[in-house]
Amino acid sequence: MAEADPGPFGGLAPISEVAATGTELDALLRAARKPFVVRGLVADWPLIAAGKRSNREARDYMLGKARDRPFVVSVGSPNDGGRLFYDDRMGMNFRSGRARLREIFDGIDAAEGKPDAASVYLASIDMHDFFSGLYEENHVDLGTREPISSIWIGTRTRIAAHNDFPANLACCAVGRRRFTLFPPDQFDNLYIGPIDNTPAGRAVSMVDFHDPDFAAHPRFREALRHGLFTELEPGDALHIPSMWWHHVEALSGFNALVNFWWRESPRWMGQPQDALNHAILSVRDLPDDEKRLWRMLFDHYVFGNGENVTAHIPEEARSILGPLTAESAGRIRAFLLRSLSQ
Incomplete structure (x- = not known):
């Protein structure tokens, strides 16, 4: 060619x-x-x-x-x-x-x-x-x-x-x-x-x-x-x-x-764009000191997600903090739908 x-x-x-x-x-x-x-x-x-x-x-x-x-x-x-x-x-x-x-x-x-x-x-x-x-x-x-x-x-x-x-x-x-x-x-x-x-x-x-x-x-x-x-x-x-x-x-x-x-991830996982949109709605316009706290929490639970997040919680009680499954993803989705409808 x-x-x-x-x-x-x-x-x-x-x-x-x-x-x-x-x-x-x-x-x-x-x-x-x-x-x-x-x-x-x-x-x-x-x-x-x-x-x-x-x-x-x-x-x-x-x-x-x-x-x-x-x-x-x-x-x-x-x-x-x-x-x-x-x-x-x-x-x-x-x-x-x-x-x-x-x-x-x-x-x-x-x-x-x-x-x-x-x-x-x-x-x-x-x-x-x-x-x-x-x-x-x-x-x-x-x-x-x-x-x-x-x-x-x-x-x-x-x-x-x-x-x-x-x-x-x-x-x-x-x-x-x-x-x-x-x-x-x-x-x-x-x-x-x-x-x-x-x-x-x-x-x-x-x-x-x-x-x-x-x-x-x-x-x-x-x-x-x-x-x-x-x-x-x-x-x-x-x-x-x-x-x-x-x-x-x-x-x-x-x-x-x-x-x-x-997508290489399971279909039951959410769309990252939805999380970004929700963060714009809920976090972006907070006062700076509150945004700094939420940045730390996102790092802790989402981007870092190290052993320190769950090591102190019994494995059977970690709920959505444990590895995601289709069932736990469904619980998160249902919780979000209830929250967003209020």
Whole structure:
């Protein structure tokens, strides 16, 4: 393949590439702490074969698998350059609605090749709920993992840097994708926006990667020192570990990406984001001396969690201070629901 284009940041390092199939992939995923690319991992998918023949054939293939139900679709404006983001008032610069997949694809067909066409984006569509047989013909064997399997479909788009709690294997099926990644600890240098008012459910970087304002975002230069990039062709896959920030660009006139999300921790464990939101509600605006005390308590019970927390309590009486189980997690969840409803 041609050398990948790092986009506007020529100094970024490329993401490491590995060769892996089957059990090799499983071992790599279990050990991975950094992202990696596997070229051609899913090159035998029928969706990829259809897309290589033409964009229309890729759409026809998906239409043949689609269930008869409305899909959520986002539509930008002709002048947004494909960037789905905030508008000047911190609302969204796109509108969202519901339509059958055939209606959406008819619109893409009609606008294909027009330079002023509005961007169209179907984000994180559950393959099991919205299609019949698409997953079965286009998936990766992830062993004992129970992934959420999603497909992302659309025209040229730019999605602001964000992170996800689950680990992710992103497989390019139609078109090309450019990913720009940053380690989890770079959040402060990426100038993250609101937690609750977001374009797609996760807080995003406020930096325009195509036109960064270094006067407004000077620490972004430090983030770039740690940035990585890759460009995926159909059949290539990228592993994005949990909490890595990723900026995603769909580069072709029509694109489809299939991704598989999973978490290594048990499903009955809570979402860390929920704990952060609750801490903002309950702790952040306390007086400084009270916040210092709560910081110590969090260190004691959560981040330190040493033997001194429970050594003086009989083992059978440690309740939720002992190792978490599905049962004790359920008790915590029920207690929180009662507390939050008061």
